[in-house]
Amino acid sequence: MKRSMAVNHTFAPGSMEFAKAQEDLQAEASCPICLEYFKSPVTLPCGHNFCLSCIRSSWKGQEKSFPCPSCQLNCPERKFSSNLQLGNLTRIAKLFPTGRRKRRLQGKLMCKKHKEAMAFFCQKDLEVLCRRCCSTSHQHHRIWPIQKAARLHRKQLACSMELYKDRMERVKKVLAMQTRRPLELKRKVERRRKDINFEFEQHRLFVKNQHEMLLKQLQEEEIVNSAKLSESLAKTSEYASSVRILLKEVEKICVQSEMELLTNLKSVYDRYKGLKSPEDFSFTFEDCGNWLPPQYSGLNPIIKSFQTDVILDPETAHCRLRISEDGKSVQYGCMQKYPPLASRFYLCPAVLGSKAYHSGRQYWEVDVKDKRDWIVGVCKQSLPRRKRDQKQQLLKQDGIWAIGWHFKSNYIALGSKRIYLLPKVTPTKIGVFLDIEMGEISFYNLDDGSLLHSYNVVHFNEALLPYFYVGTDSKPLKICTVTDSE
Numbered sequence: 001m002k003r004s005m006a007v008n009h010t011f012a013p014g015s016m017e018f019a020k021a022q023e024d025l026q027a028e029a030s031c032p033i034c035l036e037y038f039k040s041p042v043t044l045p046c047g048h049n050f051c052l053s054c055i056r057s058s059w060k061g062q063e064k065s066f067p068c069p070s071c072q073l074n075c076p077e078r079k080f081s082s083n084l085q086l087g088n089l090t091r092i093a094k095l096f097p098t099g100r101r102k103r104r105l106q107g108k109l110m111c112k113k114h115k116e117a118m119a120f121f122c123q124k125d126l127e128v129l130c131r132r133c134c135s136t137s138h139q140h141h142r143i144w145p146i147q148k149a150a151r152l153h154r155k156q157l158a159c160s161m162e163l164y165k166d167r168m169e170r171v172k173k174v175l176a177m178q179t180r181r182p183l184e185l186k187r188k189v190e191r192r193r194k195d196i197n198f199e200f201e202q203h204r205l206f207v208k209n210q211h212e213m214l215l216k217q218l219q220e221e222e223i224v225n226s227a228k229l230s231e232s233l234a235k236t237s238e239y240a241s242s243v244r245i246l247l248k249e250v251e252k253i254c255v256q257s258e259m260e261l262l263t264n265l266k267s268v269y270d271r272y273k274g275l276k277s278p279e280d281f282s283f284t285f286e287d288c289g290n291w292l293p294p295q296y297s298g299l300n301p302i303i304k305s306f307q308t309d310v311i312l313d314p315e316t317a318h319c320r321l322r323i324s325e326d327g328k329s330v331q332y333g334c335m336q337k338y339p340p341l342a343s344r345f346y347l348c349p350a351v352l353g354s355k356a357y358h359s360g361r362q363y364w365e366v367d368v369k370d371k372r373d374w375i376v377g378v379c380k381q382s383l384p385r386r387k388r389d390q391k392q393q394l395l396k397q398d399g400i401w402a403i404g405w406h407f408k409s410n411y412i413a414l415g416s417k418r419i420y421l422l423p424k425v426t427p428t429k430i431g432v433f434l435d436i437e438m439g440e441i442s443f444y445n446l447d448d449g450s451l452l453h454s455y456n457v458v459h460f461n462e463a464l465l466p467y468f469y470v471g472t473d474s475k476p477l478k479i480c481t482v483t484d485s486e
Helices: 002-010 016-028 052-058 084-094 099-106 146-201 208-254 258-263 265-274 299-306
Strands: 041-043 049-051 118-122 127-130 143-145 321-323 329-332 350-352 361-367 373-380 400-406 411-414 417-420 429-435 440-445 450-456 464-469 477-479
Touching: 016 084, 041 052, 041 084, 049 052, 118 146, 127 258, 143 146, 146 208, 146 258, 146 265, 208 258, 208 265, 258 265, 299 361, 299 429, 321 350, 373 429, 373 440, 400 450, 400 464
Parallel strands: none
Antiparallel strands: 041 049, 118 127, 118 143, 321 329, 329 477, 350 464, 361 429, 361 477, 373 400, 373 464, 400 411, 411 417, 429 440, 440 450
């Protein structure tokens, strides 16, 4: 008895539960097409209910396909059945006050073209549609009820928010790095200025005019690079601001009503696609070391101050390369019984030095006398070891900075470039100078003391190893000991 009284009290007229039940009843008794109470309700095979006149109007002009307006399931041969029980339910619903139902219908967005309630959403065009829009210009598109579409896009927007939050963190890191770049630029410029002054002080009378010109060029490069850094910083800041504003708008739209969310959805997605992260700017300097005659290249101070003893690493050697006991010589020949290691070159006859360099300055010399084919230089520690022809990949962003020689042509090969030797001097000994602090790698022809080529990398993001491509001729490639050049 008590339980019955409690139930009656809960659903007493005027209670919140009674109002909610009344509103649910009226919603169930409303056609999803015309949004009015059902008139001669019919049920499709998929289970959705419509007014008889509404479903006939929806299928007007259709010959082969008769999709359900709610779920788009095809109903062959226009099959549907009368729903007398729903008709009775509708008559009961009409007995209740219609205030709540009218307020709910007034909140529906109406199609300006067809003057019908917009209850569907086109997944292709990202547009809210009415029933007649679905059967005209969007006939073959994927059409969903707004409730289902809203649930889907809320989830997608939530994922997009997480993505752009992560992107915002990366932008903050880029901004912090860009903020430090001007100081790094000034430090490198000052260091470069000191190196230039040191070299030219020794030959001041001979190269006075050249000295002034180079310092002026360096100053101009500093101005240009500073301007580009400022521009890059401004672009990155602007991008960060755009992402921040977009995140706020997305957070705002996600708490809006379903209709407002879907109405503004296309413009939000378009702005997503339009956001492009600015490229990071890295400053560079023009090469100036080879402007001076060979005798003023500054090679002697390099040899005396930075010479290092390079030893070959047998764990990286190709299976046909034989390395001497002291690790200073290598030549191509018969198969060696090397253990299979991930660090070994399998397709390219090459070998690396045993010591990796993370900082400082190093200089070593390589004897290439009588070699028909060779490449010497440095590479990243992460260089792939299974490429078929490392020689063809030279300087193609594979982490190698080197020069090479081929006996058929009298030139130094630099990837796609060719540096012809004038006068024609076949190099027999190469000097390699690695300056990690300044981001430079220089190669010298020790037969005449000339600078063959310099790379200005600016920044190495990992450790470097000496790199030696031996070729397939039997002549040895030798690394000179420290005493050989003294």
